[in-house]
Amino acid sequence: MGYFGIVILAFLVAFLGSARADLKMGFYDKSCPKAEKIVLDFVKEHIPNAPSLAAALIRMHFHDCFVRGCDGSILLNFTTASGNQTEKVAPPNLSVRGFSFIDRVKSLLEAECPGIVSCADIITLVTRDSIVVTGGPTWRVPTGRRDGTVSNATEALNNIPAPTSNISTLQTKFAAKGLNLKDLVLLSGAHTIGVAHCSSFSNRLYNFTGVGDQDPALDSEYAANLKARKCKTSTDNTTLVEMDPGSFRTFDLDYYTLVLKRRGLFQSDSALRTSSTTKTYITQLLSGSLQNFYSEFALSMEKMGRVGVKTGSAGQIRKHCAVVNS
Structure with missing residues (x-):
């Protein structure tokens, strides 16, 4: 290769490298040295008083990353300047909470x-710190993400996996984000904490195929208990049910035990039993240690946190999380 060829090649490498500016650990060490400590201190002060918010925040993170990547687009206000509805008002996000928590951290x-x-x-940082503070696993959070300027309700509806998803749909939607079946199993493990509204799974109890029947994939004893004690009508939109009964505030392996016992609340939980690959992953997790699960979960969380990120000159740093900079 001649001199000019080498120069051009070097230029292209440099150009592509700058265009693909990546996330890195300690991104704010020089520009805002106290940033990560400010986040952690706020989480330590408030999450112990509202531990259920940890589950809400990890759900927010998941829903954000599955629409246009992890760019904070889920935080944008209900309508844009052009009148378009944002992700916040899409059906999958109507029960997402924690927005004011993010706003308070942003203000600090x-x-x-x-x-x-x-x-x-x-x-991303608040999610990780909240899970740690409530006794769950930690994971690396390289930073340097920039905020998106577009938020679309239809995109949220189309990209976020619904609780009624089967294994084929789950695999397709995860693969679209560069996540595989192992990531699906591990990230579903976040259902070991938190609660769900009856309305998100009541069709499994009362009208699974439209003829007033029950989902045969749901353990009949568990279903009867839910009907008697929790979701007493098919129209209950307010009652909350623990996703991991007995240890819904403990980040443990119990969720996977329940899935194999046909006691996962959602069809998407039950779907993990229908693939030999995902079922094998669950069996392997249950035969291992809690620390092994934490380590594996950490890798999938870091991987998800890199989905579609905007870095370098892409996007912006919003002054207020709910509004695009003018």
Whole structure:
């Protein structure tokens, strides 16, 4: 290769490298040295008083990353300047909560170093810290995400896997984000904490195929208990049910035990039993240690946190998480 060829090649490598600016650990070490400590201190102060919020925040993170990547687009207000409805009002996100928590962290960071820390990074850091504070696993959170400027309700509806999803749909939607079946099993493990509204699975109890029947894939004894004690009518939209009864505030392996016993609340939980691959992953997790699960979960969370991120000159650093900079 001649001199000019080498120069051109070097230029292309440099150009592509800058265009694909990546996330890195300690991204804010120089620009906002106290950023991660501010986030952690706020989480430590408030999450112990509202531990259920940890589950809500990890769900927010998941829903954000599955629409246009992890860019904080889920935080944008209900309608844009053009009148389009944002992700917040899409059916999968109507029960998402924790927005004010993110806003309060953002206010602290803006006071410390204005215009430096993205809302997308705040979601990611707050999620990790909240799970840790409640006794769950930790994982690496490389930072440097920038905030998106587009949020679309239809995209949220089309991209976020529904609780009624079968294994084929789950595999397709995860693969579209660069996540495989192992990631599906591990990330589903977050259902070991938190609660769900009856309305998200009541069709399994009362009208599974439209003729007033029950989902045969749901353990009949468990279904009877849910009908008698929790979801007493098919129209109950308010009652909350523990997703991992008995240890819904403990990040453990019990969720997987329940799935194999046909006691996962959602069809998407039950779907993990219908693939030999995902069922094998579950069996392997249950035969291993809790620390092994934590380590594997950590890898999938970091992987998800990199989905479709905007870095370098892409996106922006929003001044207010709910509004695109003017």
